[in-house]
Amino acid sequence: MPQEEKKSRRDFLAEGVRTGSLILASGVLGALAIRAESGTMVWQIDPDRCISCGRCATECVLTPSAVKCVHAYALCGYCKLCFGLLRDKRTGNTTAAENNRCPTDAIRRTFIEDPYYEMYIDETLCIGCAKCVKGCNAFGNGSMYLQIRHDRCVNCNQCAIANACPSEAISRVPASRPYRMKKTIHR
Amino acid sequence: MLRTENGFLRRLFLSLLRMPLLLACVGLLCLPVSSPGQLEEAKKQPPPEFSSGYTPPLPSTPLPRAELFAYLDALILLSALSLAAYIVLTKRSRSALRVLTLFSLLYFGFYRQGCVCAVGAIQNVSLALFQNDYALPFVVGVFFLLPLVFALFFGRVFCSSVCPLGTIQEMVLLRPKRVPLPLDHALSLLPYLYLGAGVLFAATGTAFIICQYDPFIVFYRLGGNPGVVAFGAALLLLGTFVGRPYCRYLCPYGVLLRWMAPFARWKVKITPAECIQCHLCADSCPYGAIKLPTPPEQTEDRLTGRRRLANLLLLLPILVFGMAWAGYLSSPALSRMNRTIVLAERVWKEERGLVTGNTEASQAFYHRGGSPESLYREASRIRRRFDTGAALFGGWCGLVIGMKLIFLSLRRTQRDYEADPASCLSCARCYSSCPVEQERLGKFNHSGIRIELEPRQR
Amino acid sequence: MNPDRDEIHSNGERMEQWHRALSRVAWIAALFCLAVLILLMANAYNSRANDPLKMPRLQSLLMELNRNPTDDALRAEVRRLDRQVRSAYFRSRAFAMNGFYLLIGGLSVFLLALEGMRTIRRQLPQPDSALAQNAVLAAAANRRAVIALGTVSAGTLITLAVMSRHDAAVEYTLRPEPLPTAAASRSDPASPLAPANPAPGGSSLPAPAPGDVSSSPPAPAPSGGSLQAPSQLGSTSSLPPESPTPNPAPPTPGAAVKPKPEPTPPPSSRKVTALFPKAWEAHWPVFRGPSGVGIALTRNPPTSWNGAQGRGILWKTAIPLPGMNAPIVWGERVFLSGADRTSREIYCLDARSGRILWRKPIPVPPLPSTFKVSRETGYAPSTMVTDGKRVCAIFVTGEIVCLDYTGKQLWIRSLGLPDSLYGHASSLMLYGNGVIVQFDQGSDPSQEKSALLALDIATGKTVWEVKRPVPNSWSTPILIRAGQQEQIITCGSPWVIAYDPRNGREIWRAKCLDGDVAPSPAYGDRMVFVCNVGASLSAINPFATGDITETGIVWTYTENLADTVSPISNGELLFLISTEGTITCLEAATGKKVWEHHYDTMFRSSPILAGKTIYLTDTLGVTYMFEAGRVFKELGKAELGEDVGATPALVGNRLYIRGKKNLYCIGQ
Incomplete structure (x- = not known):
């Protein structure tokens, strides 16, 4: 019967397509498995490229952003006047609101010994606006810089901040080394 | 259909040929790259000598989600797809499918925040095919391929209850209305165009527009671009009476599934026995996926x-x-x-x-x-x-x-009501509307209501 | 009524009750969702006002507080507002989060209730006959719809295509290296001399001169090849540009180099003009600015600063290794080098922040213990050059290195340890793709050790090289255009020699110097000026060939001569500065003294002329500003607070001064 013949032909064709596709898919998967030795990649900011434009605070898919300021203590100069903490135009040297650079008051300082303080960034408050980064870079050692915090980052397929970053500072890094710390001389 | 299928195969084949090249490039990528700004030590203030014995602490470095979990995701995807195939094709139960839908919504949607998804993975694959410096993550490859492989065997079960974009629309569909057929045909072209644009922009390393304009991810992440939130909200609102507007009229991954599904080994069969031509299944399908029997008389002469x-x-x-x-x-x-x-x-x-x-x-x-x-x-x-x-x-x-114009001008003959495997989303609604199925399940006797079913006049 | 019916009936009743209840639940849930939604939207709207990143009110209050730092009431107000905004911000963030969860909860209840209602009222599906229709008509309608959408998408593509025409982006893909043509074509209409002088004094003619005084056929060079005078160099920007070119030009540039317009314009071939590409105008790519003679093409140079107080100082960056070389600037990058006995380094700084973008150590072999340099020269006395893509530096030990803008080393070559009394100190110059090195050494000219070289900046290979009949010298050559003749003017002892920069062919020479020559030549109007302590200041007419000692020297002047400081001219006047502190103003055309002024200090670095002001920095870091006019008028004085040995760079509105330890950027 022609009808049945047509049907069997169609089945045969479908079978062929399926088998072919399966072989192909397994081939591609196998190749992927070999290629994927580099492992998972995550997004990270290159602090040397960052220009502290402030987009990290506004462009992240998360609110607040997964980008936070990180303080590399080993690089910190423990300046008497910390311009990560304080505005450059100040009226007095208190850390009160009118002198505080951080818009969310996320920088805490703890006394070490006279005249040194340790600057600590409260990540629950930090919104990644990079104001302190700018200050610290301009006047200090640049020990404050932005990093994508992987306990918050959802690791989007395409990072929304990377899309908006004017200095192309955000790129994929291996998940085994998920941070780009600034290079230091004194360890 | 066949032609496009071949195109896809060819592309995959070409990609296989390029693999060694890609591998070499990945190898090169692993070499250390020197960055220009290694100059911080030239800077300013050395750290003081602390007399109190204070040593600077190290900044905390919370780790990303372990890779193991990514493989777990792939495993869960595999199980969800298998379960969906079982429920749709063997169990034929809509309520079981809804449970799975809810699970997928919660897991892939709200817990995994909609990423990685198969829809967006198209772009990773195209980027990896066309840009040598990008290595496709293994799990993304799995997310891309598994639903396609399942479509080759079981039809679009991924759409039915696994896809995080589909499930949220499935949930809000309250009163399906039929989309006028001409409009439906015209709009169904959009996914192809969107797929083309998505691949173009991904392959040139420009943007992942499919992810950028993903309308529902903003709900899973509780925030995002206001424009996209408005778009998503509008789609969800529309989705209360138009079945799955994104899946039918935008989803680029749907195009690939559309190509796979007609070759499926096991397809959705509406009626377990002889079709009685009652037309009820076609009414029940909110996605316009059920092909009607062709009327015997053709009013147009063959020559035209x-x-x-x-x-x-x-x-x-x-x-x-x-x-x-x-x-x-x-x-x-x-x-x-x-x-x-x-x-x-x-x-x-x-x-x-x-x-x-x-x-x-x-x-x-x-x-x-x-x-x-x-x-x-x-x-x-x-x-x-x-x-x-x-x-x-x-x-x-x-x-x-x-x-599309050519397909619309082809004559086809069909005897029964059948689900079009290309556009059927395997939602299992038609099963329960089929009187033959109800009878098979013995539902009629149960409620004490009996109706006589008479075959329609032909 | 049979009991069965009853049961069904009461069952139905119960179901109806359920249905009513669910309907109420659904309504309540819907209203709840709506309320939450409205609140969320209101919150989103409000939170924009509380954005901690933009608080205009707080910002203005802060500015006010900065003006009146003692206003305690204002201070309290700032603190109150800050606390209020911050707490409002965090509150609204928490509100949004909770609202979202509530909304999702409400929606779930709503959907569940609707589902329940539908289950209770489930009816048997009824066939809908509307689907049965004429297949042919339906297909036609479908096709029409598809055609409509196809037209829309085709229209979109065509619109995009139309928009794409005349697109700047197309330009560079078609012409990957169109910079020369673009620069040349732009300089044509902008050429200031074009309307005034029909002869092509300042116009862009890349071809060699027509038979002027010494037109130079591309004869084979003494040794090596020839430098192509690239079209990039075609535009002799005759200083100063008077037309409104987009690049910064002095506001009243008439006085800068060109003197008062002649009543009867002489043939422009008799004018001496600067020789540099138009593209250099916005930069400071070589020692003493684009022209190489200390003329700054800036509109608004800084006029007052104080380094110790930090007033007017944009930034200050410590340069790790010492060096007497001057900074050079291209775009937003500043380059300089530093060296000590064991290491050589090149630095690239960000002109806006002063951050060191990179520093490149140049590996060199250890120096023999016999090699000595003077303390004042140091190990990095020579200023670098850049062509906008690469930077070249030469060190006291004769190594030339070329880096790209990322600090990658392109090439390095050594000219050999120079046999020089103080070490090699002459700065590099740049002509087209040729790095010009005046490598004078040896104590006796008959040893033929001295040479002038042109190295290809891309490869470091010698393009041409000529031997020079002079012993060691420390002067930097300048590039000029005498009429159409391009010349390199070099100072040595005793010869001042002009070479053709394309092939190194000698054009003229004059014997007028003596001793250890360090100042660079200057040029003005129709003459070239050279000077050195122990000889004289001589004005030479460069429109000549051969030995012009007897014929070409127009006038000489012999008092308060310069030892290291190069003279500077605005065309009309020539300013001679002696290390001991005397500034002499001479009439350029005649050599007549106009005025003289003495500062009780020492000058080692060379002056800069910007508009009508001459900037002159002494060894203590005090910069004197005086008018380049017929009467001495001091315009200002500014202290850096650090010793200075290098010549400043003045580009845009920023002045870069290299102190002993730090590089200062002065400006707004």
């Missing part, structure tokens, strides 16, 4: 139909090449989506004093000591990619439109 078909076949190459040409010409405008192009153009103008001042991007470019020459070279490389890509994209648009 054949002539139209011949005309359309002649039109097809004209359409393809015309659109390809238009696409090629629009390449500069399209390439403006690419940041490197925009930057190169800006730097070019700034160098020649055609504009005053810097943009943040050009400032950053000078700041990192980039060389304009290599920027122009890179931009020209991208522009050439765009020239090819945009021409292909235009040609693709023409092909899709032409093929």
